[in-house]
Amino acid sequence: MPGKSKRPWRKELKKQRRRRRRRKAAVARDLRVEEDEASKLKDPAYQLWLQQQSQLEEEQLRAAEKRHAEEEETWLRRDLLAQREFRLKQQQREAAEAAERAKRKQQAEELAAKEAEQRRRREERERSEAAAAAEFEQMLQCTERFLNTDGPAPAELRRVVESRPGQNLCILYDRTNCCRFGPSCANNHRRPLLSNIIVVRHFFMHPLLEQEEHKEYANADGGLELSEQDLREAYVEFFDDVIPELQGFGYLRNFRTVRNVLRHLRGHVFVEYLEERSALKAFIKLQGRFYAGRQLNVEFSSIENWRGAICGT
CATH class of the missing domain: 1.20.5 (Single alpha-helices involved in coiled-coils or other helix-helix interfaces)
Known part of the structure; x- marks a missing residue:
């Protein structure tokens, strides 16, 4: 077995020899490179x-x-x-x-x-x-006292209501208590809180008074055309119907109806009582009632001259 003990040593020796040869070759190669580089540097x-x-x-x-x-x-x-x-x-x-x-x-x-x-x-x-309610309540109390006593009307009922205080008076309303512009008029409308004259607006109405708006009345056939006689008969019937009711509130001094065909004038009825107390009773009883299918609108009036106030009676 002595031969087997020498083999590792020989392998190691061969390995070292190969290493030395490679190192020597590398040194020689590096030397050649340096020599080549030195020779190149000279070029x-x-x-x-x-x-x-x-x-x-x-x-x-x-x-x-x-x-x-x-x-x-x-x-x-x-x-x-x-x-x-x-x-x-x-x-x-x-x-x-x-x-x-x-x-x-x-x-x-x-x-x-x-x-x-x-x-x-x-x-x-x-x-x-609240102020209006208090004033209205006060007015009601004043009205009750005035109606239930024999004395003169209290000062609270003597006031004049103005639609536009400070503005110019509406001449037409001041003369006739009627105005084509109504509440929208730019001028001042003055009306009393109490008077012996009341006006019931559009109380008496008849087709002949509305012919300006309803042209069919003017263009109707001869047999259907309305005449002044028809208007007079209708007015007599209206007069006989309302006078007893109005006389029930007091003695009448005047009863006048406007037959003007203009919308803001026609059919207004002015009723003048002898006493303010009678006019107040009529105002309270008639306000808001219905007649001929229309609700009545009653106001106190301050007409002073009937000739200038009533156009077309």
């Missing part, structure tokens, strides 16, 4: 090539540095632009939020002012309604 063409390579590397390095600087400058500019846009958007957002807050504040103030105004108007209306 002017190679030196020129090295210089060119060195210059090329320097140019590449400068180009890379320049490109890096440009990229960095571009990045900085982009960053500055992004920051500027961010600040601008932030300012716009803050301005929009401030505008929205101001708008909400203004809306809240307007709403509060509107509610305050509505509350003020409601309170004013309630005060006005």
